[in-house]
Amino acid sequence: MNDHYYALIMAGGVGTRLWPLSREDRPKQALPLIGDRTMFQIALDRLAPLFTPDRMLVVAGSNHVALLKAQGPGIPNENFIVEPMGRGTAPAIALGAIHLGRKHPDAMMAVLTADHFIADEAGFRRALLAAGKVAARGHLVTLGVTPDTPATGYGYIERGEVVESVENFLAYRVMSFREKPSAAAAERFLADGRHSWNSGMFIWRVDRFLAELARTMPEFCAQLDEIDRALGTPGESSTLAKVWPRVASQTVDYGVMEKARDVVVIPIDIGWNDIGSWASLLDVLPGDADGNVCIHAEHLNAGSRNVLVHGRGRIVATIGLEDVIIVDTEDVVLVCRKDQAEAVKRMVDRLKDEGRTDIL
Amino acid sequence: MNDHYYALIMAGGVGTRLWPLSREDRPKQALPLIGDRTMFQIALDRLAPLFTPDRMLVVAGSNHVALLKAQGPGIPNENFIVEPMGRGTAPAIALGAIHLGRKHPDAMMAVLTADHFIADEAGFRRALLAAGKVAARGHLVTLGVTPDTPATGYGYIERGEVVESVENFLAYRVMSFREKPSAAAAERFLADGRHSWNSGMFIWRVDRFLAELARTMPEFCAQLDEIDRALGTPGESSTLAKVWPRVASQTVDYGVMEKARDVVVIPIDIGWNDIGSWASLLDVLPGDADGNVCIHAEHLNAGSRNVLVHGRGRIVATIGLEDVIIVDTEDVVLVCRKDQAEAVKRMVDRLKDEGRTDIL
Numbered sequence: 001m002n003d004h005y006y007a008l009i010m011a012g013g014v015g016t017r018l019w020p021l022s023r024e025d026r027p028k029q030a031l032p033l034i035g036d037r038t039m040f041q042i043a044l045d046r047l048a049p050l051f052t053p054d055r056m057l058v059v060a061g062s063n064h065v066a067l068l069k070a071q072g073p074g075i076p077n078e079n080f081i082v083e084p085m086g087r088g089t090a091p092a093i094a095l096g097a098i099h100l101g102r103k104h105p106d107a108m109m110a111v112l113t114a115d116h117f118i119a120d121e122a123g124f125r126r127a128l129l130a131a132g133k134v135a136a137r138g139h140l141v142t143l144g145v146t147p148d149t150p151a152t153g154y155g156y157i158e159r160g161e162v163v164e165s166v167e168n169f170l171a172y173r174v175m176s177f178r179e180k181p182s183a184a185a186a187e188r189f190l191a192d193g194r195h196s197w198n199s200g201m202f203i204w205r206v207d208r209f210l211a212e213l214a215r216t217m218p219e220f221c222a223q224l225d226e227i228d229r230a231l232g233t234p235g236e237s238s239t240l241a242k243v244w245p246r247v248a249s250q251t252v253d254y255g256v257m258e259k260a261r262d263v264v265v266i267p268i269d270i271g272w273n274d275i276g277s278w279a280s281l282l283d284v285l286p287g288d289a290d291g292n293v294c295i296h297a298e299h300l301n302a303g304s305r306n307v308l309v310h311g312r313g314r315i316v317a318t319i320g321l322e323d324v325i326i327v328d329t330e331d332v333v334l335v336c337r338k339d340q341a342e343a344v345k346r347m348v349d350r351l352k353d354e355g356r357t358d359i360l
Numbered sequence: 361m362n363d364h365y366y367a368l369i370m371a372g373g374v375g376t377r378l379w380p381l382s383r384e385d386r387p388k389q390a391l392p393l394i395g396d397r398t399m400f401q402i403a404l405d406r407l408a409p410l411f412t413p414d415r416m417l418v419v420a421g422s423n424h425v426a427l428l429k430a431q432g433p434g435i436p437n438e439n440f441i442v443e444p445m446g447r448g449t450a451p452a453i454a455l456g457a458i459h460l461g462r463k464h465p466d467a468m469m470a471v472l473t474a475d476h477f478i479a480d481e482a483g484f485r486r487a488l489l490a491a492g493k494v495a496a497r498g499h500l501v502t503l504g505v506t507p508d509t510p511a512t513g514y515g516y517i518e519r520g521e522v523v524e525s526v527e528n529f530l531a532y533r534v535m536s537f538r539e540k541p542s543a544a545a546a547e548r549f550l551a552d553g554r555h556s557w558n559s560g561m562f563i564w565r566v567d568r569f570l571a572e573l574a575r576t577m578p579e580f581c582a583q584l585d586e587i588d589r590a591l592g593t594p595g596e597s598s599t600l601a602k603v604w605p606r607v608a609s610q611t612v613d614y615g616v617m618e619k620a621r622d623v624v625v626i627p628i629d630i631g632w633n634d635i636g637s638w639a640s641l642l643d644v645l646p647g648d649a650d651g652n653v654c655i656h657a658e659h660l661n662a663g664s665r666n667v668l669v670h671g672r673g674r675i676v677a678t679i680g681l682e683d684v685i686i687v688d689t690e691d692v693v694l695v696c697r698k699d700q701a702e703a704v705k706r707m708v709d710r711l712k713d714e715g716r717t718d719i720l
């Protein structure tokens with residue numbers, strides 16, 4: 001095991017589809033979405049057996065960093081890396097990578113998420129350890145989640161032959177990254193047994209990642225170099241503030257991974273869900289005998305099935321509902337058909353267009 | 361027109377099926393259910409062109425009378441007749457009748473409701489005037505509402521031949537009162553054109569009603585005499601408190617009208633609805649292009665149809681719902697399928713069994 005194995009926790013974004021609980025200044029990762037602890041706190045708890053707080057780095061937006069610092073008091077202040085604005089995962093990860101590279105040229109990083117649900121936390125940590133060993137040999141490792149449904153909301157990773165075998169985990173050569181597929185394609189991917197969901201979690205050596213970044217995103221790397229040179233100098237903040245707005249948005253999947261060399265995928269089956277929408281929360285959490293899930297509320301029910309009640313301590317009474325989501329917040333109540341949970345984003349977009357900053 | 365024509369406004373009951381807005385101490389008639397004015401205030405406004413406030417009597421429960429007095433400030437205090445507890449409509453009306461009989465032995469009374477919706481208020485007042493003329497001749501008049509659906513939630517009145525004709529209104533002999541019918545019977549009643557809904561509104565001379573009461577409910581009349589003798593004496597309250605708990609509950613329909621002589625029905629078509637449940641409120645009120653009705657709230661909608669939002673100023677967002685009722689109150693949110701709106705009563709009964717006085 002590399003002595004300089006770090007976790008880079010990606011804590012940007014808002015989680016728009018979890019409106020009205022998520023707001024611009026109350027992002028998904030900072031919400032107690034599934035219990036008393038916030039998703040960010042749960043992520044830290046989950047990683048604590050592997051990474052001491054000084055080996056956790058957090059990338060977050062400037063408007064969220066104070067909130068996250070309060071929720072992760074053990075993490076040193078300098079480990080919070082602030083993005084002036086969101087520019088996609090490739091620039092965010094790269095920012096973390098140059099910070100880490102300054103600490104230890106031979107550092108290894110696990111790019112992890114602050115807002116995902118993982119049922120089997122011990123299995124997850126075992127996978128991170130195994131992936132670390134594979135990555136130490138120079139591979140760029142992606143954690144691929146074994147699909148149990150033909151989901152169309154995730155990207156898929158197609159695998160080829162086995163490259164490495166480490167402690168019950170197999171690392172396969174990646175044949176292709178597939179964007180969110182059609183329903184028919186998703187059915188095929190599920191059936192052929194050669195595809196994993198793209199979890200957005202990656203493990204690699206910093207030097208290897210930066211080398212592939214230089215090859216795949218040379219224009220951005222010139223900008224990144226300018227930031228890198230300013231790190232630790234009095235001009236660090238002003239340089240970032242000057243350069244970052246000019247950075248083009250890009251995801252690490254399309255910007256780097258699709259074109260990178262020596263990319264492998266380790267399939268894992270750990271009860272993972274990105275909780276992208278209220279519907280996925282209902283799918284993930286254990287319900288009562290009728291499939292109803294109630295968080296932070298008292299649910300009085302007469303004949304309702306498969307209902308999610310996400311509240312704020314008040315009583316929510318339901319009669320005769322099926323497959324419905326109810327989210328009770330201080331100033332907005334949302335009632336949504338489960339199969340239209342994705343439309344929450346469109347409602348939020350409309351509110352943005354209408355300038356409804358009071359409820360965004 | 362009789363100079364001593366009074367309105368007896370029945371303002372008892374809670375309106376359990378309109379929980380969680382209605383509560384033990386916030387009964388339906390005292391709620392701003394359809395707009396800014398409460399149902400009681402709307403009833404008073406509607407009657408104001410016919411009855412001066414001193415000719416309005418109000419029968420109410422002891423726990424509601426203060427609330428109603430505040431909402432009907434023009435009505436003299438002594439016109440509020442307090443029932444120590446609910447005993448059904450027959451005793452309540454009889455209590456009003458003996459108060460009126462003391463004022464004017466030849467008084468005539470219109471027994472009216474405090475919590476019903478009437479679209480055509482002018483037509484309603486014309487019917488009351490015509491009914492007053494019919495009642496002056498000694499008939500016991502019931503106002504029968506011309507049905508437009510085979511409702512099973514109302515009682516029906518079957519009519520025979522025409523007895524009187526007054527100003528475009530016809531008074532028919534009543535052949536029978538029918539309890540809430542089966543769906544098949546309701547279909548027949550609607551089709552045969554000889555049935556009206558029992559609106560619970562009656563017009564008669566006080567002397568005629570008391571005479572029929574004496575004949576049909578002699579046991580109760582002995583109790584009523586005891587109360588009557590104490591009216592206006594220092595022992596009035598204590599007598600009522602002593603006698604009333606022993607009075608048997610009875611409706612005026614079954615206790616008196618079914619057996620009374622000279623009962624007539626005047627069919628009226630005035631857009632009447634008793635707003636017995638949230639579903640009826642959705643039926644009665646004009647909706648937007650998709651049939652959605654929003655009261656006391658801001659409704660953000662994406663693709664929902666036939667939804668009732670009854671709020672308290674907060675924002676209610678709905679996505680993809682159909683035929684759903686949402687009631688947002690201070691401490692409880694109710695979300696209910698429209699076609700199960702009657703089940704609200706069962707939920708309240710369950711809460712009573714569980715001793716949930718906090719939300720009753």
